[in-house]
Amino acid sequence: MRPPVAELHVHLEGTLEPAFIIETAGKHGIGLPWRSLEHLEAQYEFSDLQSFLDLLYVNLEVLRDEEDFEAVTRRYLVRASAAGVRHAEIFFDVQAHTRRGIPAETVIRGIRRALDRSVADHGISTKLIMSFWRDLPAADAMDALAHVLDAGLPIDGIGLDSAEVGYPPSLFVDVYRTARDAGLHVVAHAGEEGPAEYVWEALDLLHVERVDHGIRSLEDPELVERLVRDRVPLTVCPLSNVRLRTVDTMAEHPLPRMLELGLLVSLNSDDPAYFGGYLDANVDAVVAEFGLDAGTVEQLARNSVDSAFLDSSERARLH
Numbered sequence: 001m002r003p004p005v006a007e008l009h010v011h012l013e014g015t016l017e018p019a020f021i022i023e024t025a026g027k028h029g030i031g032l033p034w035r036s037l038e039h040l041e042a043q044y045e046f047s048d049l050q051s052f053l054d055l056l057y058v059n060l061e062v063l064r065d066e067e068d069f070e071a072v073t074r075r076y077l078v079r080a081s082a083a084g085v086r087h088a089e090i091f092f093d094v095q096a097h098t099r100r101g102i103p104a105e106t107v108i109r110g111i112r113r114a115l116d117r118s119v120a121d122h123g124i125s126t127k128l129i130m131s132f133w134r135d136l137p138a139a140d141a142m143d144a145l146a147h148v149l150d151a152g153l154p155i156d157g158i159g160l161d162s163a164e165v166g167y168p169p170s171l172f173v174d175v176y177r178t179a180r181d182a183g184l185h186v187v188a189h190a191g192e193e194g195p196a197e198y199v200w201e202a203l204d205l206l207h208v209e210r211v212d213h214g215i216r217s218l219e220d221p222e223l224v225e226r227l228v229r230d231r232v233p234l235t236v237c238p239l240s241n242v243r244l245r246t247v248d249t250m251a252e253h254p255l256p257r258m259l260e261l262g263l264l265v266s267l268n269s270d271d272p273a274y275f276g277g278y279l280d281a282n283v284d285a286v287v288a289e290f291g292l293d294a295g296t297v298e299q300l301a302r303n304s305v306d307s308a309f310l311d312s313s314e315r316a317r318l319h
């Protein structure tokens with residue numbers, strides 16, 4: 001039996017399974033670079049973050065209308081429910097769609113159609129986090145945020161993702177201030193490929209409530225001390241880290257060290273259709289590699305619930 005768990009780091013665009021990509025391209029008459037399902041499936045070998053993003057950003061072009069966004073969200077929820085997920089905080093990359101002429105309204109309304117039925121249909125409570133591409137100008141993120149706030153579109157928080165190195169959190173201070181002032185939750189990817197310095201910036205300049213990945217924090221003992229002291233949640237994605245070669249092998253993954261150091265770590269799938277599995281596969285991979293006992297697996301699940309944007313009664317329901 002898997003303990004109830006929250007998934008806090010999953011990109012909706014990273015849940016598009018190859019068959020869904022081919023099927024939805026057919027629906028819209030979109031010519032993808034892939035000749036067949038097999039040709040697409042042969043592309044899932046990555047050398048770093050950018051090589052993965054290149055494939056992710058081609059494939060997400062099949063998402064065109066509200067039905068597509070609803071369908072992909074629903075498919076994720078079905079799969080997550082089978083993995084034991086009882087609460088999910090889901091990222092979408094707004095600029096991945098608006099830059100192709102798909103309005104934020106279409107994206108958010110489509111996703112919400114699935115989220116609004118998620119407790120009843122899948123037993124999963126949800127939050128929706130709009131993520132910005134950090135390798136686009138901060139002014140672009142600010143425009144997207146202002147539009148969503150002005151239009152009153154329902155999101156719960158903002159995040160920061162895409163190519164990390166060379167795009168420090170400090171570029172996004174104004175965007176994050178605006179989001180916080182609007183009452184949104186704030187998180188950011190930091191310390192995935194980028195240095196520990198970016199984690200400091202995310203904490204001190206963006207005032208994030210959670211750090212996505214954060215594994216390179218271990219290179220800076222003072223930062224570790226700060227993260228432990230303030231119980232800053234780190235959303236760790238083991239299969240992603242191995243597939244993107246952020247770590248060489250699972251055996252070298254820092255998860256056990258992070259637990260020993262007392263960091264508030266949770267396990268997450270990141271982009272499950274690309275990295276070899278959903279949350280359950282991530283748990284199974286670290287259990288198999290490190291021989292984690294049932295108590296540690298329960299601790300990781302409890303950490304995920306403690307790291308979620310839930311009030312105390314919702315938290316109690318999951319503990």
Ligand code: HPA
Pocket residue numbers: 011014049161162163189192240270271
């Ligand atoms: N890092 C940065 N950008 C991303 C990721 C990630 O792990 N997944 C999807 N977009």
Ligand code: ZN
Pocket residue numbers: 009011161189212270
């Ligand atoms: Zn991510």
